Amino acid sequence: MKIAYILKGYPRLSESFIANEVRLLGQMGMDLQLFSIKKGDAMASSDDLPPAHYLPAVSSLSGTGLLAWLKQNLPTYREDQRFWLRHNPARYLSALGFALKSAMKYRNQGGGLIKKTFIKEFLFATHIAREIIQRGGVEHLHAHFCHDATMVAWMVSRLTGIPFSFTAHAKDIYQEGMNPKDLLQRKLSAASFAVTCTQTNVTFLKDRCTQPDKVHGIYHGLNTGMFKPRDVCAAIRPVARLVAVGRMVEKKGFIYLIEACGLLRDRGIPFALDIIGEQGDQTTLLEFAIRKHALTDHIRLLSPMPQANLVGIYRESDVFVLPCVVVADGDRDGIPNVMAEAMACGLPVVVTDVSGIPEIVNNGRNGVIVPPRDSAALADAIADLIAHPEKGVSLGSAARASIETVFDASRTHESLKSLFDRFAGRAAHAG
Numbered sequence: 125m126k127i128a129y130i131l132k133g134y135p136r137l138s139e140s141f142i143a144n145e146v147r148l149l150g151q152m153g154m155d156l157q158l159f160s161i162k163k164g165d166a167m168a169s170s171d172d173l174p175p176a177h178y179l180p181a182v183s184s185l186s187g188t189g190l191l192a193w194l195k196q197n198l199p200t201y202r203e204d205q206r207f208w209l210r211h212n213p214a215r216y217l218s219a220l221g222f223a224l225k226s227a228m229k230y231r232n233q234g235g236g237l238i239k240k241t242f243i244k245e246f247l248f249a250t251h252i253a254r255e256i257i258q259r260g261g262v263e264h265l266h267a268h269f270c271h272d273a274t275m276v277a278w279m280v281s282r283l284t285g286i287p288f289s290f291t292a293h294a295k296d297i298y299q300e301g302m303n304p305k306d307l308l309q310r311k312l313s314a315a316s317f318a319v320t321c322t323q324t325n326v327t328f329l330k331d332r333c334t335q336p337d338k339v340h341g342i343y344h345g346l347n348t349g350m351f352k353p354r355d356v357c358a359a360i361r362p363v364a365r366l367v368a369v370g371r372m373v374e375k376k377g378f379i380y381l382i383e384a385c386g387l388l389r390d391r392g393i394p395f396a397l398d399i400i401g402e403q404g405d406q407t408t409l410l411e412f413a414i415r416k417h418a419l420t421d422h423i424r425l426l427s428p429m430p431q432a433n434l435v436g437i438y439r440e441s442d443v444f445v446l447p448c449v450v451v452a453d454g455d456r457d458g459i460p461n462v463m464a465e466a467m468a469c470g471l472p473v474v475v476t477d478v479s480g481i482p483e484i485v486n487n488g489r490n491g492v493i494v495p496p497r498d499s500a501a502l503a504d505a506i507a508d509l510i511a512h513p514e515k516g517v518s519l520g521s522a523a524r525a526s527i528e529t530v531f532d533a534s535r536t537h538e539s540l541k542s543l544f545d546r547f548a549g550r551a552a553h554a555g
Contacts, residue, residue, distance in 0.1 A: 126155040134160040135168040141344035204250040219282040249279030263548040271302040298454035322480025345533030353470030354439035366397040367441040369462040373404035377447035383499035386417035438469035448478040467523035472516040490522035
C-alpha cells in the first residue's frame with residue numbers, strides 16, 4: 125500500500141511521534157511517500173527514517189500583499205500550474221475556486237479581503253499533486269495536524285481524486301484561529317476518517333462531526349524497547365534530580381514549576397532541576413523567574429536533544445515534572461509524549477489533570493496529579509517523592525506497566541495501519 129504523508133515539517137524533535145509512526149508503518153510493509161512543506165531539525169534525523177520530498181521554499185506572507193507575494197513566488201510553482209492546466213483543467217479550476225472561496229469565507233475580521241494562506245496552500249497542493257500523479261500508485265493521502273497540512277491534503281485530494289485523512293493533536297483542534305468558523309467541521313466531513321491522540325479529543329471532534337464514527341482515538345505510542353527503566357533502588361540521594369522536558373511555552377506550565385522550586389529551596393530540600401526543550405515565547409520569562417527566585421544554582425535551561433540522549437537523562441533522574449495548563453486561546457497539550465517516555469523509563473511523574481493526561485496517569489497509582497497553576501501543590505508533591513523514594517519506585521514501576529499496556533507503539537500503530545487498509549483506494553469526498 126502506498127500512502128502519501130503530508131507534513132508541515134519533518135523530522136522535528138518536538139514531533140518525534142510522527143517520525144516513530146513513519147518508521148513503524150514502514151516496518152509493517154507500508155510504502156510511505158513523505159511530502160514536507162518545510163525541512164525539519166537536523167538533530168531529529170535518523171538513518172532508519174525514509175527521506176521526504178521538500179517543497180520549494182517560499183517567502184513569508186506576513187506583512188506582504190498577496191499580489192506582491194505571488195509575483196515573487198509564483199514562478200517557483202509555475203510548472204505545477206501548467207501541468208494541471210494540461211492534465212486536468214476542470215479539477216484545477218475547481219480546486220482553485222475552492223481555495224479562493226475558502227480565502228474569502230475564512231478571512232479574519234477586519235484583516236483584509238481574503239485569508240492569503242489558502243492561496244499559498246493551493247500552490248503547495250498543486251506541487252504535491254503533480255508529484256503524486258507523475259510517480260503513480262498512491263492510494264491515500266494523510267496529513268498530520270488538522271490546520272495547514274490538512275488543508276493542503278484536502279486540496280491535493282480535490283486535484284487528484286485520491287481520498288485523504290488526517291491526525292489531529294492539540295492546538296490545531298482547540299485554537300479557533302487554526303480552523304475558523306465551520307472549517308474543522310468541513311474537514312471532518314470531507315475526510316475519509318480522522319485520528320486523534322486522546323479520548324478527550326475524540327469526544328470534542330465527534331461532537332463536531334456529522335458522522336461521528338469517522339473519528340478514531342489512537343495513542344501516539346512509543347518505543348518501549350528504547351525507553352526502559354534503569355536498575356533502581358529506594359535510596360535518598362544527597363541532591364534530588366528533577367527533569368522537565370518541553371518547549372518553553374506557556375502551556376507547559378514551567379513558570380509554576382520554577383515557583384515551586386523556590387518553595388522547595390525555602391524548605392531546605394536539596395534538588396537540581398533541568399528543563400530541556402526548544403526556546404519559545406516564555407524563555408525570557410523563565411530566565412527572569414529563575415533569577416528572581418535566586419535559583420540559578422538549582423535550575424538549568426537546556427537545549428533540546430535527541431531521544432537517545434533523553435533516555436539517559438530519564439534514567440539518571442528521580443522525578444519527572446510537567447505542570448501543563450490550558451492557555452487563554454485554548455492551546456493545550458494532548459498526552460505529552462515526553463511524559464510517556466519518562467513513565468516508560470520507570471520515573472515517577474508529577475503532572476496536572478489537563479486534557480488527555482488523566483487517561484494515562486492515575487493519581488496515586490502510577491503518578492501524581494496536582495491542580496494546574498498551583499505552585500504550592502506542585503512543591504508538596506515533589507517534596508513527598510524526594511522524602512519517600514520507595515514511593516517513587518513503586519509509582520515508577522506502575523507507570524512502566526501502564527505504558528506497556530496502553531502506549532506501546534507496536535500495538536497502537538497496528539490500529540492505524542488497519543484504518544489505512546480499510547480506507548485506501550476509496551473515492552475522494554467532494555467536501
